[in-house]
Amino acid sequence: MNDATQTAGPAPRQWLRYTAGQRLLRFALYLIFVLAIVQSLRSIDVIPEFLYDAPTQMADLLHRMWPVSWQSFPGTIQRALIETLHMATLGTILAVIMAVPVGLAAANNLVPNKTINFLARLILVSSRSINSLVWALLFIAIFGPGALAGTIAIAFRSIGFIGKLLGEAIEDAQPGPIEALTATGARTGSIIGYGYWPQIRPAFWSIVLLRWDINVRESAVLGLVGAGGIGMALNSAMDLFQWDKVSLILVLIFSIVVVAEVLITRARKSLL
Secondary structure: OOHHHHHOOOOOOOOOOOOHHHHHHHHHHHHHHHHHHHHHHHHOOOOHHHHHHHHHHHHHHHHHOOOOOHHHHHHHHHHHHHHHHHHHHHHHHHHHHHHHHHHHHHOOOOOOOHHHHHHHHHHHHHHHHOOHHHHHHHHHHHHOOOHHHHHHHHHHHHHHHHHHHHHHHHHOOOHHHHHHHHHOOOOHHHHHHHHHHHHHHHHHHHHHHHHHHHHHHHHHHHHHHOOOOHHHHHHHHHHOOOHHHHHHHHHHHHHHHHHHHHHHHHHHHHHO
16 A cells, blocks of 8 residues: 555545535526516517607606696595595504404414414405405495495405414513413403503504505505595596696605605604
8 A cells, every 4th residue: 555545535525505406496496487487478468669669658748747737736636635544544443443353363372272263364364365456346346436445445455464463473472471460360351451462562553553554555546446535536637638637646645655654653663
């Protein structure tokens, strides 16, 4: 045995970031992603003439929308804007009233019954799975067009959001205070009020304020299908080719979204 054989040690290990199976899985995912893009491009019916003419049409539309018709604000548009805020506020309040019991029932540490938990979570999933526009169309068919249908649509859409996050906040609560209250023989109402509520109060107000902010934005769109609010004024102005009013309504929608964001930020600092 020569000296080279005696001094040679074991072969150095080669470090690999991914195993062969992981590399194969990543390649398959990339391939599926590329195939999905190719198939989407093939199935989307794009008219080249419209695509090439889009910048010219956009410039012409912006020219028609300027100057903004500020004098059109008093009257119908003002009332529609106020109605939008009312829809968002009332819809959020109704959603909280309906979502709190469902959220409590979905928390398995508060309600240790799998059947009740399953039914509560089914309600929450059903609420979130249906878009607010679809809810609006459903309630327009029941109550007719107007703010009532929009308010109820916002409420039913918000149940899943508020209830799910509330239930998760309850499940994340520290068990120490709950066990102490249970050991003293406290009733369920006292356990919720003195054990859970102090722990979930910041999360609860954060959830409600965030949902109101979202509902302000959604209520501005529901009017496009006839569910009241400033969206109906926008749809009417577009149908009549009143582009100066369209620009005014778009500016108002952008303004109320910004104002709502500022109010939510300050309210969270004050309450939390």
